Amino acid sequence: MQEFPTFTSHLECSATGAHYPADALHGLSQAGKPLLVRYDLEAMRRVINRDELAGRAERGFWRYREMLPVRHAANVISLGEVATPVVPAPAAARLHGASVLLVKDEGRLPTGSFKARGLALAVSMAKELGVTRMAMPTNGNAGAALAAYASRAGIESWVFCPDDTPAVNVREMAAAGAHVYLVNGLIDDCGRLVGEGKAGMGWFDASTLKEPYRIEGKKTMGVELAEQLGWQLPDAIFYPTGGGTGLIGMWKAFAELEALGFIDSRRPRMVAVQAAGCAPIVHAWQQGREHAETWQDARTIAAGIRVPAAIGDFLILRAIRDSHGFAIAVEDEAIIRAGAEFARLEGLLLCPEGAATYAAWRAALASGQLRPDERAVLFNCAIGLKYPLPAAGTRIDCRQPLDIAALTAATA
Ligand SMILES: *Cc1c(COP(=O)(O)O)cnc(C)c1O
Numbered sequence: 001m002q003e004f005p006t007f008t009s010h011l012e013c014s015a016t017g018a019h020y021p022a023d024a025l026h027g028l029s030q031a032g033k034p035l036l037v038r039y040d041l042e043a044m045r046r047v048i049n050r051d052e053l054a055g056r057a058e059r060g061f062w063r064y065r066e067m068l069p070v071r072h073a074a075n076v077i078s079l080g081e082v083a084t085p086v087v088p089a090p091a092a093a094r095l096h097g098a099s100v101l102l103v104k105d106e107g108r109l110p111t112g113s114f115k116a117r118g119l120a121l122a123v124s125m126a127k128e129l130g131v132t133r134m135a136m137p138t139n140g141n142a143g144a145a146l147a148a149y150a151s152r153a154g155i156e157s158w159v160f161c162p163d164d165t166p167a168v169n170v171r172e173m174a175a176a177g178a179h180v181y182l183v184n185g186l187i188d189d190c191g192r193l194v195g196e197g198k199a200g201m202g203w204f205d206a207s208t209l210k211e212p213y214r215i216e217g218k219k220t221m222g223v224e225l226a227e228q229l230g231w232q233l234p235d236a237i238f239y240p241t242g243g244g245t246g247l248i249g250m251w252k253a254f255a256e257l258e259a260l261g262f263i264d265s266r267r268p269r270m271v272a273v274q275a276a277g278c279a280p281i282v283h284a285w286q287q288g289r290e291h292a293e294t295w296q297d298a299r300t301i302a303a304g305i306r307v308p309a310a311i312g313d314f315l316i317l318r319a320i321r322d323s324h325g326f327a328i329a330v331e332d333e334a335i336i337r338a339g340a341e342f343a344r345l346e347g348l349l350l351c352p353e354g355a356a357t358y359a360a361w362r363a364a365l366a367s368g369q370l371r372p373d374e375r376a377v378l379f380n381c382a383i384g385l386k387y388p389l390p391a392a393g394t395r396i397d398c399r400q401p402l403d404i405a406a407l408t409a410a411t412a
Helices: 041-047 050-054 061-067 090-095 115-128 141-153 167-175 187-201 214-228 245-259 280-287 313-322 332-346 352-367 404-411
Strands: 008-013 035-039 086-088 101-105 133-137 156-162 179-183 236-240 269-275 326-330 376-380
Touching: 035 214, 041 061, 041 245, 061 214, 090 101, 090 332, 115 133, 115 141, 115 214, 133 141, 133 187, 141 156, 141 167, 156 167, 156 187, 167 179, 179 187, 214 245, 236 245, 236 352, 245 269, 245 313, 269 280, 269 313, 269 352, 280 313, 280 326, 313 326, 326 332, 326 352, 332 352, 352 376
Parallel strands: 101 376, 133 156, 156 179, 236 269, 236 376, 269 326
Antiparallel strands: 008 035, 086 101
């Protein structure tokens, strides 16, 4: 990759607007809130345009490198990211009376989830800023992406996950070189341990929104989606919301794209999807609050959205309200049924969190929150194959002649 022009002007506190210098290591702002990367968009606008972008050979999100904070090409840590496909789901749309339904399938990224976007940027920037040790709490996919990108960057990684995190995630993190710890608590308990170990271990804390660059990586979902749809954003985006990095990142992307003259002022309705067993954002949205209360006794099979408290809660809620979107909770039962239905209809295996967006889309159509003519995009955030599947298969005795009647009965 060639050197490229970069445009980061400063970092900004998302709550107070206070400025912080770029090119220095930062965690949260002094107010304890997430920092956002700001760019000289006027200067950027003179360098990139839609036509030139269309001619670039690079397919994955590094094709938007001028919109990203990494200064030097040598610090770009890449595992061969692809532009994830937008897959139409015509059978599901037909079944539920909608004109169209699209799924952005993020499971195609390295480490099998969209966490690759955020951690690719966080690790590249950590390398650029001289970090040698990173740590984070994780429900699985973020830790896997951290482990992979950090190992590739020559950075050591430590991950702390709830002890019921899916085994495949735990083993993946260890295989990719992380020090892995299983904690008898939830992700916020894991986050506390990272905080306690930071000083003594010399860790840079890569927790969701506690460093400024994962948002920039997740932002590329919005840029990529816009480009794939011919710079016409959809009417609604259903996003499985844990820490909300992707929802906040896409909302930021749309503002930057408008400033660059790539899109007009129309925006999709941003829909935050949570599990009924852990729905702090839905609750806060219903109550008209600016911040969410910590959810007690969080439980859901959708581990990626089992986040009882999100430090960027006010940014998630603001994007939902500014976009005239909504927040919606779905039961685990509905998630399981939706995932099974979608795989059967469309042949695409969703992860539980992706299935939650399909369950929410169905519910929103049924309740009238979404009109059948609204073009919706669901985010399938991880590859379905990472998750346990129900037992299947009928046994056959190969020492007997094939019994056609039995086969017909088994498939009936
Ligand atoms: C992390 C994760 C989420 C939540 O993403 P945020 O942007 O942090 O809200 C949803 N699903 C899966 C599979 C995840 O790994």
